[in-house]
Amino acid sequence: MDTLVLLKMDAQAFAQLRAALAPFDPGWSCWRARGEDRVHVYAAPSLLRRLPSQAPAALQVARLETLSSLDGAAAATPPRAQYVVQTDVVAEHEAEFNDWYDREHLPGLAAVAGTVRAARYRQHGPGARYYAAYDVVDAAVVGSPDWVAARDTAWSARVFPHFRNTGRAMFEPWQ
Numbered sequence: 001m002d003t004l005v006l007l008k009m010d011a012q013a014f015a016q017l018r019a020a021l022a023p024f025d026p027g028w029s030c031w032r033a034r035g036e037d038r039v040h041v042y043a044a045p046s047l048l049r050r051l052p053s054q055a056p057a058a059l060q061v062a063r064l065e066t067l068s069s070l071d072g073a074a075a076a077t078p079p080r081a082q083y084v085v086q087t088d089v090v091a092e093h094e095a096e097f098n099d100w101y102d103r104e105h106l107p108g109l110a111a112v113a114g115t116v117r118a119a120r121y122r123q124h125g126p127g128a129r130y131y132a133a134y135d136v137v138d139a140a141v142v143g144s145p146d147w148v149a150a151r152d153t154a155w156s157a158r159v160f161p162h163f164r165n166t167g168r169a170m171f172e173p174w175q
């Protein structure tokens with residue numbers, strides 16, 4: 001499976017890191033949480049070799065192991081928002097959780113008009129064990145009737161009660 005590095009930090013730490021890593025690689029994907037002072041940077045694992053020895057204290061580093069990644073219905077459109085869901089799941093329900101995610105949930109949300117890409121990862125590092133990122137053409141896609149219908153299924157209703165430590169946030173591209 002592919003692996004990404006996820007750097008989590010506040011805007012001040014991002015500014016320090018960006019200066020330390022100049023020139024900043026345009027291949028890195030930077031997102032800022034809407035209404036929050038939180039920045040996520042996705043990059044290849046080689047970025048870790050470039051991190052300064054005195055990295056900002058607010059910096060958290062996680063490794064994202066790709067479990068699945070699907071092009072969405074709007075795959076040719078640049079995303080203007082990214083919806084992130086992080087969660088743990090009760091151990092005895094983990095097999096069903098993964099089956100549901102791979103067979104119904106991720107494909108269903110990828111098929112929604114306005115979804116550019118849907119991906120899910122196993123997160124190694126700070127945060128919940130599972131991390132999903134949905135690139136969308138606009139944040140409103142996540143509340144659309146098609147998105148809600150794809151999310152609110154009978155199988156989802158069986159799986160959702162077993163989520164733990166769940167966090168959700170909407171991000172916007174940021175440089």
